[in-house]
């Protein structure tokens with residue numbers, strides 16, 4: 001087939017990792033055919049540097065993170081020819097990706113080439129390289145692991161350096177004419193800039209951080225839910241939870257509640273299955289390929305409404321002990337505290 005005739009197509013989705021494929025594979029090592037050091041590129045754009053890196057270091061495995069689907073499509077086309085088995089891409093922003101889908105001490109080298117500088121102070125919150133990011137990065141890097149960043153903006157480099165002060169990363173910065181041949185580098189070169197700012201940091205000590213990560217999710221139960229008037233409350237703080245329509249089949253005692261959960265820019269839209277139990281009350285569990293995050297857990301808590309059935313944590317403990325996934329005292333028993341805030345209307 002003439003490669004130009006496939007323009008607009010992905011050619012192959014094989015390099016595309018998704019949260020659910022990652023969960024099924026048990027993490028990144030399960031998605032690569034060969035073991036090797038893991039290298040990460042944040043904001044790979046059209047994927048040319050990622051593709052070259054994967055080609056020139058076949059003994060390493062590469063993961064690219066990108067928020068733009070159009071860029072990701074371009075990178076998928078590039079990564080398909082020739083096919084490379086040591087590179088995967090994930091359509092997620094860096095922070096939640098690192099937080100949910102990378103384990104401590106798993107990344108050997110992370111890099112970001114020409115990040116968006118967000119020079120306006122009003123947008124400072126959008127800059128990636130804040131202190132919480134460095135703490136997270138230091139946790140995910142292997143001992144002695146490296147972080148590299150190149151930017152055309154001196155101010156951004158200095159800001160990132162200042163943010164890293166006191167973290168478990170030790171940085172150096174240099175001005176350099178060394179070229180990496182990326183689209184944005186060529187763009188700045190054509191505009192007359194030929195000196196760029198290279199930031200290189202090494203992890204100096206390990207520090208665990210209090211990241212929510214993934215939780216061990218179990219069904220929730222409600223004894224007070226009334227399907228004729230079921231409107232669980234939304235939650236407006238991160239993780240935000242917004243409930244949509246509730247479809248209920250009275251004859252089968254089954255319903256679906258639409259939910260959208262956003263936590264640290266990680267968006268999940270799914271349905272919560274609400275099933276009437278023969279002994280009374282309802283069982284609530286997410287359907288489909290949902291990542292078991294704390295945000296989804298909170299959505300289940302809010303959806304289960306009745307304060308005595310919210311929060312599966314202690315119930316989980318009890319069921320773990322008894323070797324069953326049912327609550328120790330049966331559905332709808334009073335065992336757990338209410339939600340943190342904006343609780344359901346019960």
Ligand SMILES: C[S@@+](CC[C@H](N)C(=O)[O-])C[C@H]1O[C@@H](n2cnc3c(N)ncnc32)[C@H](O)[C@@H]1O
Pocket residue numbers: 042043044045046065066067068071092093094095112113114115116128182183184185
């Ligand atoms: C200025 S471009 C640089 C692209 C490429 N590295 C290059 O040098 O040509 C910045 C890229 O970072 C991506 N990006 C922005 N914020 C991101 C984030 N939080 N996580 C991952 N990618 C991000 C953008 O979509 C964009 O593709």
